[in-house]
Amino acid sequence: MRRISLWVFALAAVLAAGIGGYWAGVRGLPVAGLREWLDGEGTPVTAQPKATGAIIYYQDPDGKPAYSTTPRQTRDGRAFRAVRASEDVSFEERPPATADATPRRILYYRNPMGLPDTSPTPKKDSMGMDYIPVYEGEDDGSPVVRVPLGVDFH
Structure with missing residues (x-):
């Protein structure tokens, strides 16, 4: 009998907390300290x-x-x-900073839209986009597209 009453008490406490939280959320009541723990989407805030x-x-x-x-x-x-x-x-892919950072040599500039047009000097395409520099050691002549790690396309 005592075990059942503990379960009923625990269920009542959980329901009361849930209803109270829902009521406070619907009315836009601030909860002290909650903003420091969670961001606006309800996920933990990281430093x-x-x-x-x-x-x-x-x-x-x-x-x-x-x-x-x-x-x-x-x-x-x-x-x-x-x-x-x-x-x-x-x-833009940035090379890692090193103590003996020597400037890389630019071979040519390529069209940002993937067209086969290249230029020995910086210029803009017909839409006003800057041509992308191709550095020494980057162009191996293959049709493979490389996407740097950490680029998020969302």
Whole structure:
């Protein structure tokens, strides 16, 4: 009999906590300390390095694909998040920094859209995109496309 009453008490406590949490969430009541543990999506926050550099652009605070070059607010009055230079995404492959870093020699510049057009000097294509430099040791003449590790295409 005692075991059943413990189970009933535990079930009642879990239900009360669930209903209370739902009620607080629907009404938008803040829970002290919860923001420090979880981010806006309910996943644990990981330690991230402090953003540095100049502000490049401003992004919607919810992560939606809305950007601005000047400070702006959402329709509900929240400020857009400033994105600094260290946070900006770059898809360019950067060579690892070494103590004896010697500049690599550029062989030629290739069309960014994959066309067979090359140039011995930097230039732009018909859409205004910069030609991509091809460094010594990168071009082996094969039709294989290399994607650097860590590039996320989402």
